[in-house]
Amino acid sequence: MNELLHVSSSPHVRSKVNTxxxxxxxxxxxxxxxxxGIINFGPKALLLVLISVATCVLSEGVYEHFMHKPVTVRDYSAxxxxxxxxxxxxxxxxWWMPIIGGVFAIIIVKQLFGGLGQNFMNPALAGxxxxxxxxxxxxxxFSVEKGAWGLVDTVSGATPLAAVKAGESxxxxxxxxxxxxxxxxxTSVIAILIGAIFLLAVKVIDLRIPLTYIVTFLVFIILFGGHGFDLEFIGAHLCGGGLMLGAWFMATDYVTTPxxxxxxxxxxxxxxxxxxLFRIFGGSAEGVSYAIIFSNLLIPIIERFTRPTAFGKGGKK
Structure with missing residues (x-):
């Protein structure tokens, strides 16, 4: 019996899973x-990925070092x-654009507000x-250089989502x-979904936010898109732009969600x-980034009005 009695500080329920x-x-x-993306767009895509990741990691490490804070680059958040x-x-x-965006995302949006867990919006989308x-x-x-060895077979700068907004097939x-x-x-919905299924399988995320997001958007474009239940129009909006990447990987960010x-x-x-609203009535064909950023700002209000009712004195009877 005594083996079951342990005195320790909270939290009393612990997990081996860490940040x-x-x-x-x-x-x-x-x-x-x-x-x-690297296969699709060629070696330039690989270069941009490497520069962006290196910039964010270095920005976080250098800032925390000079501010005499614990260096957290090993938590992979950067x-x-x-x-x-x-x-x-x-x-x-x-090549210099991911450097500017990375420094802004890490220093301005993340570190100046206290680091991981304190940022008020998704740093990558803010960047x-x-x-x-x-x-x-x-x-x-979005034009593609002729020298790219990727799969894209055109040098046009128009995205499919922009073509849909213009009324094209x-x-x-x-x-x-x-x-x-x-x-x-x-661009690749199937590649994004493979990653999403993995996150669901290891229980890093659940279906609540992405599914609600996608279903609500689907209902909205059916009601207000002007095409009714047009499968091509619906499919293009679901597969086009950053909807899938945003729904599964950015809208589910632990820090900036209720x-x-x-x-x-x-x-x-x-x-x-x-x-x-942004896609159907806005001037741009896209709208996911701004939708997530604005929604991040509403989190305190959302949590205030959806807080569970407490039991006991002054709470739920």
Missing amino acids: SNIMLMVVIALMPATIF VITGLLLALNLPVGVP RCFLLISFTGLMTD VDVMRMFLGNTQGTIGE ITKKGQIVYGIILGILTG
Whole structure:
């Protein structure tokens, strides 16, 4: 009986899973999309990925060293930020852009607010939006160099999602497989889903946020997209742009999502509505990045109104 009685400080329920384990699982899950992006767009994509990851890791290490804080580069969170930032870049951007985006993401968005667990929005998406606002022309040019040895068979700068918004027909199967224009990591839905299934299998994420997000967006475009239940239109929006990458890998970020189950449902609904608004009624064909960023800012309000009712005095009777 005495063996069951242990006096210790909280938490009393402990797990062998730590931050490094979780982050490493996410890195592994991103590998199918990363590898496909490199194959699809050529060696320039590999260069951008390496520069982005190295910049984020170095920025975090150098900042924490000079601020006399514990160096946390071994938790892989900076690696994920650099990887996600690179996967959200067109392959045609110059080499210095992931450096600017990486420094902004790590120093401004993450470290100045206290580091991992304190950032108020997803650092990688914040870096992408910063670059999009600062260098709009470069960030919206999806043309592919003729010398690339990837799968993309055209040098056009128009993405399938932009073609859909312009009323043109697209090949949804090619969008699903990924040999189309877009950012390095967003084109192949099947590669993203392989990574998502892995995260679900190892229980790093669950279906609540991504499924609510995607279903809400689907309902929105059916009701307000102007095409009704047009399977080509629906398929193009589901497979095009950053919806899948955002839903499975960025909307599920532990730091910038609600901790309550009801809050996660509300969060997913808001994501779907905002993405639909930006895509259908906005000037751009895309909208996932801004939808996630704006929804991140609403997390304190969401958690305030979805907090479970307490039992006991002053609580639920």
